[in-house]
Amino acid sequence: MYEFTYHRATSLADAKAKMGQGDDPTLMAGGMTLIPTLKQRLAMPSDVIDLGGIADLSGIRMDGDTLVIGAMTKHHSVASSDVVKAFCPALAELAGLIGDPMVRNRGTIGGSVANNDPAADYPSAVLGLGATVVTDTREIAADAFFTGMFETALEEGEIVREFRFPKPKRAAYSKFPNPASRYAIVGVFVAEAADGIRVAVTGAAPCVFRHGGMEAALAGNFSAGALDGLKGDAGAMNSDIHASAEYRAHLVGVMARRAVASIV
Amino acid sequence: MPSVSMTVNGKPVSGEVEGRTLLVQFLREHLGLTGTHVGCDTTQCGACTVHVNGEAVKSCTFLALMAEGAEISTVEGLANGEELHPMQEAFRQNHGLQCGFCTPGMIMSGVALANRNGAPSEHEVREWLEGNLCRCTGYHNIVKSIMAGARAMSGQS
Ligand SMILES: Cc1cc2nc3c(=O)[nH]c(=O)nc-3n(C[C@H](O)[C@H](O)[C@H](O)COP(=O)(O)OP(=O)(O)OC[C@H]3O[C@@H](n4cnc5c(N)ncnc54)[C@H](O)[C@@H]3O)c2cc1C
Ligand code: FES
Ligand code: FES
Numbered sequence: 001m002y003e004f005t006y007h008r009a010t011s012l013a014d015a016k017a018k019m020g021q022g023d024d025p026t027l028m029a030g031g032m033t034l035i036p037t038l039k040q041r042l043a044m045p046s047d048v049i050d051l052g053g054i055a056d057l058s059g060i061r062m063d064g065d066t067l068v069i070g071a072m073t074k075h076h077s078v079a080s081s082d083v084v085k086a087f088c089p090a091l092a093e094l095a096g097l098i099g100d101p102m103v104r105n106r107g108t109i110g111g112s113v114a115n116n117d118p119a120a121d122y123p124s125a126v127l128g129l130g131a132t133v134v135t136d137t138r139e140i141a142a143d144a145f146f147t148g149m150f151e152t153a154l155e156e157g158e159i160v161r162e163f164r165f166p167k168p169k170r171a172a173y174s175k176f177p178n179p180a181s182r183y184a185i186v187g188v189f190v191a192e193a194a195d196g197i198r199v200a201v202t203g204a205a206p207c208v209f210r211h212g213g214m215e216a217a218l219a220g221n222f223s224a225g226a227l228d229g230l231k232g233d234a235g236a237m238n239s240d241i242h243a244s245a246e247y248r249a250h251l252v253g254v255m256a257r258r259a260v261a262s263i264v
Numbered sequence: 265m266p267s268v269s270m271t272v273n274g275k276p277v278s279g280e281v282e283g284r285t286l287l288v289q290f291l292r293e294h295l296g297l298t299g300t301h302v303g304c305d306t307t308q309c310g311a312c313t314v315h316v317n318g319e320a321v322k323s324c325t326f327l328a329l330m331a332e333g334a335e336i337s338t339v340e341g342l343a344n345g346e347e348l349h350p351m352q353e354a355f356r357q358n359h360g361l362q363c364g365f366c367t368p369g370m371i372m373s374g375v376a377l378a379n380r381n382g383a384p385s386e387h388e389v390r391e392w393l394e395g396n397l398c399r400c401t402g403y404h405n406i407v408k409s410i411m412a413g414a415r416a417m418s419g420q421s
Contacts, residue, residue, distance in 0.1 A: 001284040002284070003282055003283060003284050004283045004284060005283055006266065006283035006327060006329045006330075008329075008330075008332070031325060031326065031327065031330070032307065032325060035286075035307075035325045035326075035327070036306060036307055036325065038284070039305065039306070048283065048327075050327075050330060052330065099394070099395065100310070100394035100395025100396075101320060101373070101376070101377070101392055101394070101395055102310060102313060102320050102321055102322045102373070102395045103307070103322075103395060105319045105320060105321055106321055106322075106325070106326070180308075181308075182394065
C-alpha cells in the first residue's frame with residue numbers, strides 16, 4: 001500500500017468538506033474492496049475518508065410502502081433484518097449469500113453498489129427492484145445508475161446516502177456462486193414490480209443488465225416454462241478461467257428459471 | 265504520525281501508526297500479539313480473524329486507525345489464566361487442529377458464531393466457515409470442535 005492520510009468523517013457535510021481537500025481523496029465504506037485494491041497498488045489516493053463514523057448513513061426503515069436502506073448498512077444487518085424479510089425476503093437472502101460472515105460484518109450495500117463489480121450481487125437487486133439511489137445531491141433511478149464495468153452514474157466525490165426500494169409483488173434471486181469467493185458467476189434477480197416484470201442479470205456480462213426477452217415472456221405468462229429456450233447472448237458474456245461465455249449464457253437461463261420457479 | 269488508542273483484550277493500548285498500517289500489523293508488530301496470523305493478506309483465509317466491538321472481522325483488511333476507541337479481542341484474550349476458553353478446550357478435545365496455523369482464526373470465528381447461535385448445526389458451522397480456510401484437517405474435526413465449543417459456551421455439555 002502506498003501511504004495516505006486517513007480521516008474519519010463525523011457527518012455527511014464533514015465527509016463532503018474532506019473530499020474537497022487533498023489532491024486525490026477517496027471514500028471508504030467497510031474497506032472490503034478498497035483495502036485489497038490499495039494493497040495491490042491499483043490505486044494511490046492521497047486521502048482516505050472513512051464513512052464508518054456517520055451514524056445516519058446506516059439503518060433500515062420503512063417510509064410508507066418504500067423500504068429505505070442507508071448506504072453504510074452492513075450485509076449482515078440486511079440479511080438478518082425482520083423489516084427486510086417482511087418486505088422482500090429475496091433481498092435479505094441475497095445479502096446473506098455474499099462472501100462470508102466476516103465480509104458480511106464489514107461490507108456495505110453502498111460500497112458494493114458504488115463499486116459496481118460485474119460479479120457483485122446487490123446491483124441485480126437494485127436494478128431488479130427498480131430502486132432509487134439517493135446521493136448527497138440527487139436521486140438516480142437504477143435504470144440510469146449502472147453504466148459499465150465498475151462504472152456508475154456517480155460524479156467524482158458524490159456520496160451515496162441511501163437506497164429506496166419500491167415494494168414488489170414478488171421477487172426471487174438465484175445465483176451460481178464461484179465456489180471460492182462466492183461472487184456470482186451468474187446471478188438473476190426476478191421481480192414482479194408495480195410497473196411490470198424486471199429481470200436483472202449480474203456476473204454474466206461486464207455490467208449488470210435487464211433481460212428484455214425474459215421480461216416480455218414472463219409478462220404474458222409468469223412461469224418457469226415461459227423462459228424455455230431463453231438464455232444470455234454468448235456474444236455479450238464474460239469469459240474467464242471460471243466460466244466460458246457459452247456456459248454463462250446457459251446459466252442465465254437456468255438461474256432465471258430457478259428464480260421464477262421458487263415464487264410461483 | 266497519527267496515534268491510535270483502543271482496548272485490546274481488556275487493556276487500553278495506544279501507538280503511533282501510518283494511515284496504511286493494518287490492524288493485524290498493529291497487533292503483531294506493535295503489541296507483540298502474534299497469536300493472530302496472516303495467511304493470505306487478501307481477505308480470503310480468515311487466519312487473521314479478531315473481534316472488533318464483538319464482531320468477527322479480518323484484521324488484514326481493517327486499518328489500525330479504524331479501530332480508534334474500539335474494543336478488540338484476539339485469541340490471546342480468551343483463556344482465563346491457565347484455564348482454556350471452552351472453544352479452545354473443544355479444539356483440544358476434538359483434535360481440531362494439525363499445523364495450527366488457521367486455528368486462531370477458526371477459534372475467533374467459532375466464538376463469534378457461538379455468540380450468535382448457541383447450538384449451531386453441522387450445516388450452519390460449515391456455512392459459517394466459508395471465510396476460514398484450513399489446509400490440513402479437512403475441516404471435519406474443526407466442525408466438531410466448534411459445535412462442541414458452542415454448546416460448552418452456552419452451558420450445555
Ligand atoms: C472475500 C470476499 C468475498 C466477497 N464475496 C462477495 C460476493 O459473494 N458477492 C458480492 O456481491 N460481493 C462480495 N464481496 C464484496 C463485498 O460485498 C463488499 O460489499 C464490497 O467489496 C464493497 O465493500 P465495502 O462496502 O466495504 O466498500 P469499500 O471497499 O469501502 O468501497 C468500495 C468503493 O465504493 C466507494 N464507496 C463506498 N461507499 C460509498 C458511498 N456511500 N458513496 C459513494 N461511493 C462509495 C469507495 O470509494 C470505493 O471505491 C466480497 C468481498 C471479499 C473481500
Ligand atoms: S490473512 Fe486476513 S484473511 Fe487471510
Ligand atoms: S491446521 Fe493447518 S491450516 Fe488448519
